[in-house]
Amino acid sequence: MPRSQQVARPIVRSLQQSCSAAVPQTRSIAARQFSSTASRNDEGTTQQPAASAPQRLSDIVTGSHWTPEQLEKLTSHTMGSRRRRAALATSSDIPFEQMPYQCFQEARKIVNEDRQEKVAKIIAETEKIKRIEAANASTFRGGESYKQKRLVSLRAYVEELKILADINDPLVKRRFEDGMGDMNKPIYRYLADRRWRAMDYKIIVQRINQFHIVPDLLPKFDPTMDVKMSFRGQPIRPGTTLNSRVTEVAPTLKMQVFDKGERLLSVVVLDADVPDLDLDTFTRRCHYLATNIPWDPTKKHLPLRQIGTPSFQTGGDLAVPWLPPFAQKGSPYHRLAIFILVHNANEKLDAAKLKQMYDGAGREHFSIKSLRDKFNLDIVGFNLFRSEWDENTAAVMERHGIPGADIEFKQQHFKSLKGPRKARGWEAKRQKPKYKSLWKYTKRIA
Amino acid sequence: MNLIQLRRPLQRAAVGGCQPLTPLVRTSSLAERFAQLRLDVASGNAAVEGRRYASVKAQGAYRLTNKKTIPKKMGAKKTGDQYVIPGNIIYKQRGTIWHPGENTIMGRDHTIHAAVAGYVKYYRDPARHPKRQYIGVVFDKSDTLPRPVGAPRKRKTGLVAGPRKVIEPIEPDAITASGIPLMVTRHEKVEVSATPEAVTAKAMTVEATEPASETPRKITEPSSVIAALLEERNRSRAIHDAKKRELRAKEEQELAERKSTRVFRLHENYAYRETNWELGRLIGDAGVVQGTEKTSSRKRKFRNRRRRKNAVYTKVKQGALDRVQRRIEYRQFVVAKRIERAAHAAEHKKKLAAKKAANRAKANAEARDKKVDA
Numbered sequence: 001m002p003r004s005q006q007v008a009r010p011i012v013r014s015l016q017q018s019c020s021a022a023v024p025q026t027r028s029i030a031a032r033q034f035s036s037t038a039s040r041n042d043e044g045t046t047q048q049p050a051a052s053a054p055q056r057l058s059d060i061v062t063g064s065h066w067t068p069e070q071l072e073k074l075t076s077h078t079m080g081s082r083r084r085r086a087a088l089a090t091s092s093d094i095p096f097e098q099m100p101y102q103c104f105q106e107a108r109k110i111v112n113e114d115r116q117e118k119v120a121k122i123i124a125e126t127e128k129i130k131r132i133e134a135a136n137a138s139t140f141r142g143g144e145s146y147k148q149k150r151l152v153s154l155r156a157y158v159e160e161l162k163i164l165a166d167i168n169d170p171l172v173k174r175r176f177e178d179g180m181g182d183m184n185k186p187i188y189r190y191l192a193d194r195r196w197r198a199m200d201y202k203i204i205v206q207r208i209n210q211f212h213i214v215p216d217l218l219p220k221f222d223p224t225m226d227v228k229m230s231f232r233g234q235p236i237r238p239g240t241t242l243n244s245r246v247t248e249v250a251p252t253l254k255m256q257v258f259d260k261g262e263r264l265l266s267v268v269v270l271d272a273d274v275p276d277l278d279l280d281t282f283t284r285r286c287h288y289l290a291t292n293i294p295w296d297p298t299k300k301h302l303p304l305r306q307i308g309t310p311s312f313q314t315g316g317d318l319a320v321p322w323l324p325p326f327a328q329k330g331s332p333y334h335r336l337a338i339f340i341l342v343h344n345a346n347e348k349l350d351a352a353k354l355k356q357m358y359d360g361a362g363r364e365h366f367s368i369k370s371l372r373d374k375f376n377l378d379i380v381g382f383n384l385f386r387s388e389w390d391e392n393t394a395a396v397m398e399r400h401g402i403p404g405a406d407i408e409f410k411q412q413h414f415k416s417l418k419g420p421r422k423a424r425g426w427e428a429k430r431q432k433p434k435y436k437s438l439w440k441y442t443k444r445i446a
Numbered sequence: 447m448n449l450i451q452l453r454r455p456l457q458r459a460a461v462g463g464c465q466p467l468t469p470l471v472r473t474s475s476l477a478e479r480f481a482q483l484r485l486d487v488a489s490g491n492a493a494v495e496g497r498r499y500a501s502v503k504a505q506g507a508y509r510l511t512n513k514k515t516i517p518k519k520m521g522a523k524k525t526g527d528q529y530v531i532p533g534n535i536i537y538k539q540r541g542t543i544w545h546p547g548e549n550t551i552m553g554r555d556h557t558i559h560a561a562v563a564g565y566v567k568y569y570r571d572p573a574r575h576p577k578r579q580y581i582g583v584v585f586d587k588s589d590t591l592p593r594p595v596g597a598p599r600k601r602k603t604g605l606v607a608g609p610r611k612v613i614e615p616i617e618p619d620a621i622t623a624s625g626i627p628l629m630v631t632r633h634e635k636v637e638v639s640a641t642p643e644a645v646t647a648k649a650m651t652v653e654a655t656e657p658a659s660e661t662p663r664k665i666t667e668p669s670s671v672i673a674a675l676l677e678e679r680n681r682s683r684a685i686h687d688a689k690k691r692e693l694r695a696k697e698e699q700e701l702a703e704r705k706s707t708r709v710f711r712l713h714e715n716y717a718y719r720e721t722n723w724e725l726g727r728l729i730g731d732a733g734v735v736q737g738t739e740k741t742s743s744r745k746r747k748f749r750n751r752r753r754r755k756n757a758v759y760t761k762v763k764q765g766a767l768d769r770v771q772r773r774i775e776y777r778q779f780v781v782a783k784r785i786e787r788a789a790h791a792a793e794h795k796k797k798l799a800a801k802k803a804a805n806r807a808k809a810n811a812e813a814r815d816k817k818v819d820a
Binding site for chain 2: 078082085086089090212214215216217219220275276277280281282329330331405406407408409410411412413414415416417
């Protein structure tokens with residue numbers, strides 16, 4: 001076969017396929033959509049893709065990850081290399097799972113078999129759980145404690161099986177990588193967690209240690225949720241020193257939790273390096289506090305400036321409004337820490353009480369530890385940026401009525417521990433009355 | 447130590463091994479028996495030890511300080527609990543015998559300095575590193591280091607507040623005290639006439655953009671796909687070329703304007719002239735128009751370098767080429783000459799042959815005539 005024919009072969013073949021689409025398909029498609037996991041009552045509402053209709057480009061448009069315009073651009077036939085355009089032009093009607101590669105199809109069969117096995121196991125284990133739950137604790141040799149332990153371990157095993165059932169599915173992988181995974185399903189949460197822990201988590205932990213968040217603010221802390229921030233639409237890497245004009249408005253947080261269910265969150269932004277010259281030490285100041293924010297794995301963005309406004313859909317109460325971070329001239333950089341706290345037992349906090357406690361004068365000497373302990377919260381998320389004196393700080397402070405822009409800090413001067421040095425040299429020696437004759441040379445020089 | 451002295455313990459050990467453990471002498475009393483069993487250090491082991499006497503002092507006792515080297519004066523400069531201020535040297539060392547701990551900093555030569563005013567503490571911190579020893583500075587003399595795990599750091603600001611100095615930006619004067627402008631800029635507008643090429647390019651861009659806005663055609667057979675792609679490639683190439691040409695024209699225009707813009711500054715002798723560096727820029731290096739060189743891409747850099755090199759070596763190259771040309775011409779000349787000479791020689795030969803033939807014919811004729819006469 002000449003080279004040119006070899007190159008054109010897949011195109012021709014796919015064209016032939018699309019031409020014969022009118023004829024009923026001879027290729028047996030897998031009986032059911034591969035990753036449309038069975039609906040489970042312990043999960044939230046999941047939208048099942050229709051089992052009969054395979055995913056097409058037009059279906060992707062409805063996804064939430066990309067805007068329709070972006071998708072249009074991505075899938076347009078006028079962009080990219082010639083090879084890509086040829087592939088797109090001739091294969092847009094072939095669904096992903098029907099890609100005509102023998103190895104791919106064979107592998108899918110094997111993965112499918114494995115999945116069936118796992119599903120059967122899940123069913124068996126669930127029944128076992130039900131049986132144990134129904135059984136009287138006295139029938140076990142270990143009694144009630146044994147029963148509970150057994151149930152916990154079985155439930156953990158079922159969760160593990162749920163992930164194992166879908167972990168090898170190429171469609172799941174694809175959907176996750178396209179950002180269209182349904183976070184109500186354990187597999188996508190698992191994948192998201194794994195991706196977060198691969199790098200972002202490590203960076204956050206490094207920032208916590210190198211910026212002494214532990215032990216300055218908390219004795220120990222391990223974040224369990226992904227928190228990213230962006231100022232004025234610009235994503236900011238943790239620990240960046242930002243211009244005070246950029247930080248004049250509150251950031252938008254991009255948050256992802258990896259465990260199932262609804263929960264209530266509080267968001268705290270605090271300055272960990274407020275110089276207090278009276279006590280000659282650094283204290284903390286609360287820059288922002290919002291509470292009672294309902295959150296679940298499907299939610300992503302939390303614009304802090306919108307919390308408390310009636311038009312904001314997500315909900316939540318604003319206790320302490322945003323105070324732009326500022327560092328007076330000469331003070332070392334200020335660490336602005338963003339903490340996400342989860343309410344234990346989903347208890348709602350009294351925003352009015354928080355406002356009374358922490359707004360106004362209560363902002364100063366703020367302690368995240370005491371907030372956590374007083375209101376029964378757990379700290380789960382963290383991010384950080386820094387603030388320094390810059391050319392815009394004075395203007396920002398003036399706009400927001402913050403006093404102190406006219407102050408400049410300077411390094412404290414310490415007197416040398418060495419005593420005063422005796423004057424040395426020819427002239428110094430001849431200052432005494434003994435050398436009175438030489439005074440005309442030694443006194444009033446220059 | 448000499449060899450015999452070294453051998454002595456071995457010798458002794460060998461002798462001791464050969465002797466029977468139980469003494470052959472019959473002893474009567476219990477005291478005597480015990481005396482037999484006792485290890486007699488004083489008498490028996492003198493040879494094993496290799497005894498030394500007090501007449502020679504221990505090694506190094508007579509060591510003199512080396513006067514030929516400069517003393518480095520290493521070691522602790524501050525003791526524990528001693529008060530220090532920022533910058534004080536606490537310990538001078540080669541390598542990190544001591545590591546910088548809380549509120550201390552390590553210098554370029556591993557010297558430990560105080561970072562704050564306080565009291566020096568020498569300590570170990572197994573939680574941080576199992577083997578290292580640290581030097582720290584605390585604010586309270588009674589504090590101990592290391593601090594308990596999870597305890598917040600103790601910090602002091604080390605700052606004093608004062609009024610903030612606002613520095614107004616200084617704007618350079620435009621005129622002298624006597625009211626003469628310090629600088630005169632002469633702009634020159636350069637008109638680069640639009641070449642017919644540019645016009646065609648514009649037309650092409652219009653032509654090229656039109657079909658792009660069409661909806662992608664319905665594809666039925668593979669040949670049409672490939673044809674469409676080829677068509678598209680040609681179109682995009684045309685657009686690209688047109689853009690490039692336009693850009694180049696614009697660049698040329700800008701460059702021409704920049705080259706003709708002159709800034710004259712007022713000098714001490716009240717003369718307006720360009721500064722020396724500006725004049726220098728006008729000349730520039732050989733083959734380089736100053737300020738036009740773009741090093742945005744690697745390839746461009748190479749191209750510029752080549753151009754510069756070419757400019758420098760053009761004459762040399764031209765000379766060499768001329769020489770080669772001359773040689774070729776000479777060779778051609780020689781060859782032509784040779785051919786000419788050969789031709790000439792051949793002609794001459796022919797002529798001679800003809801002459802000879804003529805002579806011979808003449809002779810023959812004469813001979814025939816003679817015969818006839820005879």
